[in-house]
Amino acid sequence: MNIWIVRHGETDKNREKLLQGRSNAPLNENGIRQAEAVRDFFRTQETRMDTVYASPLLRAVQTARIVAGDETEIITDELLLEMDYGPYEGASLENPALELLYFFSDFVHHPAPEGMESLEQVKTRMGVFLERIKESGADNILIATHAIAMKGALEYLTPESNGAYWSKTIGTCTVYHSVYDGMRYTVPKEAFAIGHEPGV
Secondary structure, eight states, X not given: OEEEXXXXXXXXXXXXXXXXTTXXXXXXXXXXXXXXXXXXXXXXXXXXOSEXXXXXXXXXXXXXXXXXXXXXXXXXXXXXXXXXXXXXXXXXXXXXXXXXXXXXXXXXXXXXXXXXXXXXXXXXXXXXXXHHGGXXXXXXXXXEEOHHHHHHHHHHHOGGGTTGGGGSOOOTTOEEEEEBOSSOBOXXXXXXBTTBOOOO
């Protein structure tokens, strides 16, 4: 079973460098083009999705719809939501509060500020989701989610990473690929990113 994890396309809040978290901004024109690029990548690979999951937030659902096609059912799951930023929802990433700056400076060793979901909670719920889909029987599964949620999935799939994914930049519409062989998931590899295609 192949799983393909994609971050949603760009929104205006991404462009404005704001923490959008659970806010429900749609894709902007560039985000739509990015999702179309992912769709074209899968077409080039002759990969058709059997099952498609998405965060309930509009930007993730729109990305999944564009990538998978109008005829494919999109199954939304709240486990795939972005990190809950609590009182920091909408905060500027260019001029963050000191406690946010402290957190961002070392994700592994600095806890999330009070009121925010912890990184361990994000990783745990993404792990619950990944365990749940193991027995789906599908050949190809698309999972459309968000930056921190996606990093939580990658951390879960790569225990030896020791938190390395938390500080890694994952651009909009970047795709990671992992295979479940009936026993375990393989270490995920970047399969597609806007501007280059590293290969599956």
